[in-house]
Structures are given as structure tokens and as C-alpha cells.
Amino acid sequence: MEKEPLLMLPGPVPMPERVRYAMMRQAINHRSAEFGAVYADSVRVLKTVFGTANDLFVISGSGTAGMEAAVANFGRDKEIACIVNGKFGERLYKISQRYGKAHEIASAWGTPVNLAALEEQLKAGAEIVTLVHNETSAGIKNPAPEIGKLAHKYDALFVMDGITSIGGDLVESDKWGVDIAIVGSQKCLAAPAGLAAISVSSRAWERLSKNPPYYLDLAAYRKSASGKQMETPYTPAVPLFLALREACLLIEEEGLANRIARHQKMSAAVRAAAQEWGLSLFPKLDAHHTYSATVTAVSYPDGIKDDEMRALIKKMGIVIAGGQDHLKGKIFRIGSMGAVGAPEILATLAATQYALKKLGYKTHGDGVQAAAEVLG
Amino acid sequence: MEKEPLLMLPGPVPMPERVRYAMMRQAINHRSAEFGAVYADSVRVLKTVFGTANDLFVISGSGTAGMEAAVANFGRDKEIACIVNGKFGERLYKISQRYGKAHEIASAWGTPVNLAALEEQLKAGAEIVTLVHNETSAGIKNPAPEIGKLAHKYDALFVMDGITSIGGDLVESDKWGVDIAIVGSQKCLAAPAGLAAISVSSRAWERLSKNPPYYLDLAAYRKSASGKQMETPYTPAVPLFLALREACLLIEEEGLANRIARHQKMSAAVRAAAQEWGLSLFPKLDAHHTYSATVTAVSYPDGIKDDEMRALIKKMGIVIAGGQDHLKGKIFRIGSMGAVGAPEILATLAATQYALKKLGYKTHGDGVQAAAEVLG
Numbered sequence: 070m071e072k073e074p075l076l077m078l079p080g081p082v083p084m085p086e087r088v089r090y091a092m093m094r095q096a097i098n099h100r101s102a103e104f105g106a107v108y109a110d111s112v113r114v115l116k117t118v119f120g121t122a123n124d125l126f127v128i129s130g131s132g133t134a135g136m137e138a139a140v141a142n143f144g145r146d147k148e149i150a151c152i153v154n155g156k157f158g159e160r161l162y163k164i165s166q167r168y169g170k171a172h173e174i175a176s177a178w179g180t181p182v183n184l185a186a187l188e189e190q191l192k193a194g195a196e197i198v199t200l201v202h203n204e205t206s207a208g209i210k211n212p213a214p215e216i217g218k219l220a221h222k223y224d225a226l227f228v229m230d231g232i233t234s235i236g237g238d239l240v241e242s243d244k245w246g247v248d249i250a251i252v253g254s255q256k257c258l259a260a261p262a263g264l265a266a267i268s269v270s271s272r273a274w275e276r277l278s279k280n281p282p283y284y285l286d287l288a289a290y291r292k293s294a295s296g297k298q299m300e301t302p303y304t305p306a307v308p309l310f311l312a313l314r315e316a317c318l319l320i321e322e323e324g325l326a327n328r329i330a331r332h333q334k335m336s337a338a339v340r341a342a343a344q345e346w347g348l349s350l351f352p353k354l355d356a357h358h359t360y361s362a363t364v365t366a367v368s369y370p371d372g373i374k375d376d377e378m379r380a381l382i383k384k385m386g387i388v389i390a391g392g393q394d395h396l397k398g399k400i401f402r403i404g405s406m407g408a409v410g411a412p413e414i415l416a417t418l419a420a421t422q423y424a425l426k427k428l429g430y431k432t433h434g435d436g437v438q439a440a441a442e443v444l445g
Numbered sequence: 446m447e448k449e450p451l452l453m454l455p456g457p458v459p460m461p462e463r464v465r466y467a468m469m470r471q472a473i474n475h476r477s478a479e480f481g482a483v484y485a486d487s488v489r490v491l492k493t494v495f496g497t498a499n500d501l502f503v504i505s506g507s508g509t510a511g512m513e514a515a516v517a518n519f520g521r522d523k524e525i526a527c528i529v530n531g532k533f534g535e536r537l538y539k540i541s542q543r544y545g546k547a548h549e550i551a552s553a554w555g556t557p558v559n560l561a562a563l564e565e566q567l568k569a570g571a572e573i574v575t576l577v578h579n580e581t582s583a584g585i586k587n588p589a590p591e592i593g594k595l596a597h598k599y600d601a602l603f604v605m606d607g608i609t610s611i612g613g614d615l616v617e618s619d620k621w622g623v624d625i626a627i628v629g630s631q632k633c634l635a636a637p638a639g640l641a642a643i644s645v646s647s648r649a650w651e652r653l654s655k656n657p658p659y660y661l662d663l664a665a666y667r668k669s670a671s672g673k674q675m676e677t678p679y680t681p682a683v684p685l686f687l688a689l690r691e692a693c694l695l696i697e698e699e700g701l702a703n704r705i706a707r708h709q710k711m712s713a714a715v716r717a718a719a720q721e722w723g724l725s726l727f728p729k730l731d732a733h734h735t736y737s738a739t740v741t742a743v744s745y746p747d748g749i750k751d752d753e754m755r756a757l758i759k760k761m762g763i764v765i766a767g768g769q770d771h772l773k774g775k776i777f778r779i780g781s782m783g784a785v786g787a788p789e790i791l792a793t794l795a796a797t798q799y800a801l802k803k804l805g806y807k808t809h810g811d812g813v814q815a816a817a818e819v820l821g
Contacts, residue, residue, distance in 0.1 A: 133679040263682025303509040306639025
């Protein structure tokens with residue numbers, strides 16, 4: 070068998086050896102000081118990565134469980150303004166519909182958030198705003214600080230899904246007025262899939278909804294985390310916690326600023342290649358929005374078929390993402406999250422350039438060389 | 446550092462090497478045929494272990510998430526009869542209170558289920574019955590077949606928490622009329638903590654509640670599992686799925702009947718030791734109830750302090766459980782779940798016998814020898 074394929078997706082992402090090997094140890098008691106220290110190490114580092122001094126918990130469940138925890142604990146029967154310019158904004162809207170009166174603030178996927186419509190909704194009484202900071206479905210980064218300001222101006226809670234930005238891009242939850250932030254383990258943290266972390270501001274605690282769900286009851290998480298050793302209310306996914314701790318220690322060792330700079334450089338390299346090839350980046354930006362630093366979405370040129378291109382790339386052991394839902398066949402996406410560096414980016418771009426040419430697209434210039442100029 | 450402690454708890458339990466090592470591999474794409482096969486292998490074996498031909502899904506979350514999925518998807522706004530004779534029955538009652546009109550059918554922990562009170566509640570219109578099959582908090586096994594019969598007689602759904610029986614003791618979900626059964630990964634399956642599996646009968650699907658939660662929406666699990674490759678609706682905890690598959694293959698290799706016989710023998714050995722020591726088993730049984738085959742709860746004799754005894758045993762590298770809630774200090778519990786065999790049981794009983802004597806209890810006879818007679 071060949072070496073495992075290189076996953077250049079917007080999650081899951083390749084994990085460093087230290088993270089993977091942390092999982093293979095024997096079961097430990099999750100009601101022990103040892104487990105408490107594992108949990109506490111992760112929380113300490115994650116608070117830095119979130120840019121928060123707020124309470125922070127780790128949930129045994131995927132990022133979606135974290136999104137639901139935010140809405141279910143703070144949004145029940147509330148007016149919720151849901152910003153939607155991609156698949157995950159849509160998911161937060163769908164979750165919000167199950168708990169409160171959800172209002173969609175929609176713009177086309179990959180286009181700027183409609184800040185005026187948001188302000189209207191806030192004036193009309195929205196009590197919570199939900200935002201996906203980094204919308205991987207479209208490769209766009211949304212203006213969290215501006216949205217935080219608006220939410221606070223109208224005394225609304227601000228829920229920010231930072232699932233694919235936290236740990237890879239600059240996030241300053243407290244400075245931006247984020248009341249509830251969420252990250253997933255298998256994205257920029259480069260840990261295995263299956264955990265979500267969530268931070269909660271004191272302002273949010275004051276507005277805790279009644280009758281939360283049971284497994285995602287954040288008050289229970291708070292109670293269990295505040296004893297003499299940190300615990301979770303229900304049995305945690307211990308191997309994943311062991312891996313997350315290792316991933317967090319690696320972030321601490323790299324230094325958060327270095328890590329963010331690395332992510333920015335990697336995504337800049339992908340964008341440079343796309344530009345050199347003469348391809349368009351999918352997002353349509355304005356002054357408030359930027360390209361994602363953790364995934365790059367590129368529009369297919371006419372005549373290139375998604376399945377053919379990704380199959381050629383996969384044959385070389387590299388997996389990139391296509392578009393989701395109505396963007397299937399329209400875009401391809403290259404993740405640059407977590408532990409990836411120049412080798413992975415160069416290999417991916419070389420394979421992509423090869424595939425584009427093979428399928429008859431005339432690249433304007435040498436994208437691989439352009440990317441190397443950024444990376445070097 | 447010494448070898449890791451031997452966990453003789455009612456979960457988590459020691460994992461075989463093959464199970465642990467399955468987790469250390471590199472991330473794989475969970476939207477791939479490879480992951481689909483991993484999921485399908487587990488489902489195939491789990492259906493045998495559950496004794497069911499019903500749909501079966503694996504949720505990335507603990508057993509509690511599985512319990513909530515059962516109640517939230519089938520119990521919203523319903524009359525729910527919750528049988529409570531231990532901590533986990535109580536938990537199902539608490540979860541049920543968040544979704545429906547929950548009625549507690551209570552008896553003291555470790556004492557028989559009040560079948561007459563259950564029948565009254567069913568006559569009065571209960572639409573669902575919840576039961577913990579094997580109540581680890583008290584070491585009692587509840588009469589699931591009788592309760593299934595009663596539930597069906599009154600056309601109610603039967604939710605059975607088999608978290609600590611399935612994979613270790615005989616469970617025949619379909620024969621017993623169990624509509625929804627749940628297992629946790631870190632108990633008799635001897636896999637890591639963090640996954641729950643849940644089966645759903647066609648009778649239950651017909652009565653699916655409206656407005657389920659999002660992350661635990663079982664209709665979404667059904668949809669994702671029924672494509673050309675099995676998937677989960679949201680990102681699964683991939684390393685845990687890899688480990689669960691290995692744990693399931695080990696069950697297949699051992700043979701379910703052999704595995705159940707092994708569990709029965711191990712718990713019989715613990716009971717034989719307790720009897721020889723002159724100690725009482727905690728549960729009070731009647732003709733419908735038996736001792737648990739996966740955990741044994743023993744009442745402390747007068748004068749023996751729980752923390753002192755368990756500390757002496759822990760000093761020898763073995764961890765047994767005390768009592769929970771109001772049973773703290775009153776009982777100790779020895780798990781015999783999953784991969785444990787004679788070496789672990791003998792070591793645990795020898796350490797317990799030593800501790801009892803050290804603390805001044807006059808054992809009637811040699812419990813270790815009595816256990817060895819059962820095991821040999």
C-alpha cells in the first residue's frame with residue numbers, strides 16, 4: 070500500500086505524529102486528576118487561541134454540536150439574526166430555526182454580509198446574531214469585528230462560529246465582542262475530528278435560556294469544570310482529549326503569531342498560483358471582507374470538469390475539495406489548515422497545475438513558481 | 446513510571462492493543478468509501494450484539510448523547526414512564542423531563558422494578574417506557590423482556606439503555622420488543638469512550654417526534670447512512686470509529702456467546718469471593734431480577750471506610766469503584782466488562798481481600814480461592 074493520501078481539505082487535516090500517537094494509550098479514568106490536567110492544558114492554550122478570558126469548555130462532539138450548544142443554550146425562543154453567505158451560515162440558521170425565531174440575513178455564497186439588513190434586524194429586536202467567521206464553503210472571511218460592534222450596539226449576543234479560523238487565523242473574541250465562540254478540533258488545531266470547544270462570556274451567562282438540552286447543557290459543563298479538578302459532565306472522548314492536548318502544546322511551541330503568519334503565507338501562496346494560472350478566486354469581496362487564510366476557493370474555468378480534475382490529483386495521492394451543494398462542479402477548494410507547510414502546498418499546486426493542463430486549460434503562467442516565490 | 450493502573454471500573458475499561466493502535470493513524474476523509482466501510486463493519490457486528498435487525502447508527506458522543514437521542518427523537522411532548530432503580534435510570538428520567546411529561550416509576554436503588562406501578566402508568570396512557578437494563582450504580586440487571594411485554598401490551602415504545610449490558614450480557618432487542626436500544630463504546634465493547642450506538646425499530650420510526658434536536662436528529666443519521674456508502678450527517682470522531690471497528694472485529698472473533706459466557710463467569714467469580722468473605726451483595730433481588738454480569742456491587746461491612754480501602758487497592762495499581770451519590774461509602778463496585786479475564790479478576794480480588802484484612806475485617810474464608818474455583 071502507498072503512503073496515506075495527503076488531505077488538503079478544509080478539514081479534516083493531516084495530524085502531526087505527536088498528536089496521533091497520544092491516542093494509543095490505555096484507557097484512563099476521566100474522573101481523575103490526570104484527566105483534569107489534560108483538559109486544563111487544552112483550555113489554557115485554547116483561551117489564548119480564541120483571544121478570550123471567558124469560560125471555555127470542550128464538548129465530545131463535532132463542530133456542529135458546538136454550534137447547537139451555542140444556539141440551544143442562549144437562543145431558545147429568542148429572535149435570532151442568522152448571517153448566511155455560505156453552507157455553514159445556513160447550518161447555523163437551520164439550527165436556530167429549531168430553537169428560536171430565526172431570521173436569515175442572506176447574501177449569495179461567497180459575497181459580502183449584508184450589514185445594513187443585519188442592522189435592520191437588530192433594530193427590529195434581534196437578541197442574538199450568529200456568524201460564521203470563516204466560511205469554508207466559499208473561501209471568504211467575514212468581518213467579525215464590525216458585526217460584533219453592531220451586535221453590542223443593539224445589546225444582542227454575538228455567536229461566532231470560528232470552527233475553521235480559530236487556531237489558524239487571528240481571532241480576538243473578547244476585543245471583537247464575541248460572546249460565544251466555537252472551534253472544531255479537526256481544522257486549524259490539527260487534532261482529530263470529534264471535539265468542539267466553546268467559550269462563553271459573562272454577558273451570555275446572564276442570558277442563559279431555560280430548558281437547555283441535556284448533553285449540550287453548558288451550565289452542567291461549567292459546574293463540572295469548576296471543581297478541584299476539571300471534569301466534563303458526561304464521559305468525555307478521552308483519546309481525543311489526549312490528542313487535543315498535544316495539538317495545543319504544539320501550538321504553544323510554535324507560537325500563535327507564527328502559526329497565524331504561516332497560515333496566511335500558505336493561503337497567499339495558493340492565491341498567487343491561482344492568479345498566475347489566470348483563474349478567478351470565488352469570493353466577491355468588499356472593503357470589509359477578505360479571502361480566507363485557511364481555505365482557498367477557486368472558480369473552475371470553462372470546460373474543466375470537477376470530477377476529472379480531482380480524480381487526476383487524487384491519482385497522485387492528494388485530495389482537494391470540490392464545491393458543496395449548488396457550487397458542486399463550479400469551484401475547487403484547497404485547504405491550508407493546521408500542520409501544513411510548504412511541501413504540502415507545493416505538491417498540491419504542482420498536481421493541480423498538471424491536472425489543469427492535462428484537461429486542456431491553458432494556464433497563463435507557472436503557478437507553482439509563483440507560489441514558491443511567496444513561500445521562499 | 447509504573448505500568449498504567451488496571452481499571453476495574455464499570456467503564457472505562459482496559460482496551461486491547463489492537464483497539465488502541467487503530468487510533469493512531471493519519472486522518473482520513475469521512476466522506477470516503479474507506480470510512481463508509483469502517484462504519485459498516487461496526488454496524489454489522491453491533492446488530493448481532495444488540496440482537497436486532499433494526500436500523501443502527503453510531504453517534505459521536507457519549508452514552509448520555511445516545512440516551513438523549515432516544516428521548517428527544519421519540520419522546521417530545523409524550524407521556525414517558527421512566528423506570529428508576531439507580532443513577533442511570535434517574536438520568537433517563539431527567540432527560541425525559543426536558544422533552545416530555547415524565548413519570549418516575551421509582552424503587553430504591555438496587556431493588557426490583559415496580560412492575561405494577563409501571564402497568565398503572567401504561568394504563569393511564571404512557572406512550573414510552575424507559576429502562577436501564579443493567580444498572581451499574583447498584584449492580585442489578587432489570588427484567589427487560591417482561592418490561593418489553595408490558596410496553597407492547599399497551600402499545601408503548603420501549604427505550605432500553607443497554608449501555609453496560611450490550612456486548613457483555615445477553616441482549617435480544619428484537620425478541621424482547623426493544624424499540625430503541627443504546628450502547629456506549631467504553632463499556633462491554635472495550636472500545637474508547639466517546640461513541641454511542643443506537644438502534645431504531647420501524648415501529649419507532651412511525652412515531653418519530655417533530656422538531657428533534659439538530660446534532661442528535663436520528664432521521665438525519667438514517668439519511669446519511671443509506672447512501673451508496675455509509676456516512677454520518679456531521680463530522681464523525683474518526684479515530685474512535687477506527688477503534689470501534691477493531692473492537693467489533695474482536696467480538697466477532699471471540700464469538701458473542703463465548704464473550705457473554707466469559708462475562709458471566711467473571712462476575713460469578715467476584716460474587717463467589719464476596720460470599721466467601723461474608724459480605725452482602727448490594728442488590729435486593731426477586732424472581733424477575735438478577736445480579737449484573739458486568740459489575741458487582743458489594744456492601745461494605747461495618748467499620749470499613751471506602752476511601753481507605755480503595756486507596757490501599759489503588760496503591761497496588763488497581764482501580765475499583767465506590768458508590769455514587771447516596772451510596773458513597775456504602776458499597777464498592779468491581780467491573781468485569783470488556784476485555785478482562787482471569788488475571789485481572791484474580792489480581793483485583795487478591796488486592797481487595799488484602800485491603801479488607803488490613804483494615805481489620807475478618808473475612809470468613811479465602812475469597813480469592815473461591816473465585817479461582819469459578820474461573821479455573
